[in-house]
Amino acid sequence: MGALLRCSFGAAPAKLTVLPVNRCSVEGQPAATIMDHKPMANIAPFGVCRSMANPTVSAATSAAMGVLTPMPCIPATASPWTPGAAKTHIAGQPALHGQCTCLCNWGGVIKIDQPGTRKTMIA
Incomplete structure (x- = not known):
């Protein structure tokens, strides 16, 4: 909880809930x-999106005569985060750790920029 996330196509960091x-x-x-x-429940928006695979960005860019137009x-x-912890499980699921990534349907790679914990190591 509280980890800062970054998306490769997003403009701002977002917190993990x-x-x-x-x-x-x-x-x-x-x-x-x-x-x-889960979008919005666990992963907050990253400001604006710059991925042309995102239909809203693609439509706005087309309307702007091909000039990339980021949209909210x-x-x-x-899909779930990968790879997850090999040894640590919570409620039957692998725990999340700082090296996990999550893929957005629009091509973005979401990474943990700053973990929500400072002292605990997950294996």
């Missing part, structure tokens, strides 16, 4: 798993 459904916490915050990839980001993360 972890709902306290697993009842497991690390350093006083709800612990994340690879399944914490709405994350489209249908």
